[in-house]
Amino acid sequence: MPHETNGPAPRSRTDARRASPRLRLRIGLVLIAMVLSFFGARLVQLQGIDPKSYAAMAAAESVENVILPAERGDILDRNGLPLADSIHGKMVVADPYMTTDDAPALATLLSQRLDIDYFTTLTRLRKEGTRYQYLARRVPSTLANDVLAELREAGYKGITLEDDPIRDYPGDDVAANLLGFMGTDEPLGGFERTFNAQLAGTDGKARYQSGGGNRIPLGESTVVPARNGTPLTTTIDQDLQWFTQRVLNQTLKQYRAKSGSIIVMDSRTGEIMALADGPTFNANKALDADEDDLGSRAINDAYEPGSVEKVLTAAALIDAGKVTPRTRIRVPSSLARQDRVIGDWFDHGNIRLTLAGVIAKSSNIGTVLAADAFSPVDLVGYLQKFGLGQRTDIGMRGETPGILTPGDVMTSQQKDRVAFGQSVSVNVVQMAAAVNTIANGGVRVSPSLIKGSATTEDGTVVGTDVATRTRVVSEKAARQTAKMMERVVDENVGVAPRAQVPGYLVAGKTGTAQRVAPECGCYDGSTSVSFGGFAPADDPRFTVYVVVHAPQGEAGGGSVGGPAFSRVMGYALGRYRVPPTGGKPSRLPVEW
């Protein structure tokens, strides 16, 4: 204020000290220009030279990129029960930089709660030169969150969770050989791998700005939702599959057999309702199992079917009008064919059997004599129509087509052996489908394991939707063959009375074949015993086929396969409420 009172005098003094306005303006202009040119230079540096890096740095400050894991599709049984399902899981990750100091305490707590090794955890928590260490994988989400909350409460830092879905097989070993199993990140076998494209789904992505763990409402935000995998529905019945596996396991144990398979098929639709392989494995702990048990032997291994094949020969002969079930055959005690002698499994002199008797008593000689009406081409043609020698393409990996020598290069000796089921190799599904052809009135339905349809890894569409039906033999021939097969389980005339299911008419056929040992590629004296059949014989609903490889002791198709067949068939008939038909048992004569 005092300055203001004597205003005029000082003002004039300042005016004098200041340079002329023009000069001042110029200096000011230069200064401003200099400052602005600095700004300009900086602008060029920021925007012109490397504009992206700053934008990226700014984005990294607050933008979060999150992968939304797709949920793997379930594998369901025919009733919609999960055979394999996926649940939320977490991996527990440590930042050793932050956990080194509390490592012992953390390791104690984590090893107790997550059931992991204390010392491994301790080492990882203290690892130097890294900021990312897995501690546990595939921990159920709820447990992982609880543990993390506990850690936070106790004041520990440096442990985080990340998404890590878990694949669970509720039945442990139920259908394990079909389902396959998962490795750390990828499917390693079975349906899991074959139908991975369908099951896997596509991971989604979310990108949003966040502050303090919360999404900024008006910030940048893009979400590509995850597309979950599509469930795969199989034709397997979980309970029946379990029962079948237990029966097989019991049979293998009882006869100390090397391996075996049982298959249950819906006679009318060709749907495989149970396919048991033994020994099997626990799909939840697949890596603990023997590598040989991981695949499906029913699909991957070829073996000689033995006498079960006789029913195919007989049905073909009847269809071609060469024989009838009552055709009389004189069966000598042995049959010399060129340089080889064909014998029967039981010692006999000259006996007189009908064709039904040949089947009931499983006479090789009788079958060979009956099959003399066929040329190799005829016989092989029929067998091919029954599905032998070709893959069934049911969606299983590594299926063997079996071995069926083409008819035009088959010698007559070979044909004789093929007629009773040697010198020809099949897989279990092929053989079951062939026997089922008789059950289904002479029409072969291609077997299927997938309900609806699904595309395999190599692009083949499989499933019930694409199942084919082809007539192989006439309905009359099939019925007559079934009548003959009924005699097999007859107490008085047949070889497998133990395959009977009380109250039901059962048709079946035993088989005992020399087995080729995989170790030497030769017949080592061990056998493959089998039993294939269907019930009720006059209106078949199920076809069950049992094969047991290398049983110990006195074991034949009737004694080993028969009881297993009976149990599985009895259970299946009860489970699907199939009442006895009350039909009259077959009275076909076996001798004359």
Add this chain to the structure above:
Amino acid sequence: MSSPAVQIRHRVPRLINSKASAAVEKARLTVVPRARTRAPKVPFVTLVTLVLISGVVGLLLFNTSMQQASFAATSLEDEATNLAAREQTLQMELEDLRNPQRVAMQAQDMGMVVPAAPTFLGLDGTVRGEKVPALPENKLDLTPPAPIKPKILAPEPTVVKVTAEPTPTTTETGKNKAGKNKAGKNKVDQSAQGRRSR
């Protein structure tokens, strides 16, 4: 727009002609002072201020509520994820309880046995199927198959063949054994030729 002006021009000369008074003349030439109605400033300023303040406050509140909604959304999302995980875990437990193996074990412990074949009871008292008792022999062996160790954990035993010293007694047994083996082999061969298949 232009028509009223034109009317005035025509009307005014008419007035001059009819009355021709000086007052009118004068009045016509006078510059009419623009009527300025001075609206009170205060209400307007208040209004603008109010609009501004309410706008800013409203925006703030809106933003806050958005933030709060975002917090709520985040926490609800977390809760949903947790609940979904819990549901799945419970589902898994349910599947474990429904596992046929577990159910069968319990049933068999209670003395139940899977029958060999079903029997059907009709409403009229008829019985279809053969009545067979479920016997203890029908019990299924439910013990899960023993876990097979991987080959790497269960290596084949190393067999070292030691040739016994030729003392009189051992030679005899050795011969016997050799003879037996031969016989056994012959038997196998015979069965291979004769019993090709059953």
